[in-house]
Amino acid sequence: MYFRGPVVRIAFVALVAGSLAWTGPLAAQAPDVSGLAGKWTYRSFHNNPVEVGGDPDKALRLIFAEAIFTFETPDATTIKGAIDWPGGGLDLNGTIEVDSEGGPPTVHIIGAGRPGTGTEGWEYDYHAQLAHKWPAGVDQVPALVGSVLRAKPHGAAQAGYVASFVAVKRP
Secondary structure, eight states, X not given: OOOOSHHHHHHHHHHXXXXXXXXXXXXXXXXXXXXXXXXXXEEEEEOOOSOOTTOHHHHHHXXXXXXXXXXXXXXXXXXXXXXXXXXXXXXXEEEEEOOTTSOOXXXXXXXXXXXXXXXXXXXXXXXXXXXXXXXXXXXXXXEEEEEEEEOSOBTTBOTTOEEEEEEEEOO
């Protein structure tokens, strides 16, 4: 969109700046993201559309990784922690976005390898959303559903590989 003249530009900037500084009832309440804190069982899957046809070995080969997410939420927009598996892990830092319409929160997380370990130099990016909470659901366990990107190559593993994942909240 193009605005002509300085007065219209100034009015537009004032309108945008005013809307960002709005302090109405919705802006006054920080969203509760504390439910993201804690431990989550993480499983990522190769995005292979071939059906497994009831073959348990084929189904098992779809698993890309299994690990434990441990999250802290120091404030309503920050998530940090670790993803750990036997023999390795990454340190996690990211952001939380809350839907202004009341939808579930979304997390954007960067996992960095740990210096002096076998994951040094690794980087994975995680993007997920808290799964829908069904009003009539029975014993529904919170789950994060998303995808993971290998952001940097390591060993023979090339950057750019994407897998889907589900992380289920542990008691």
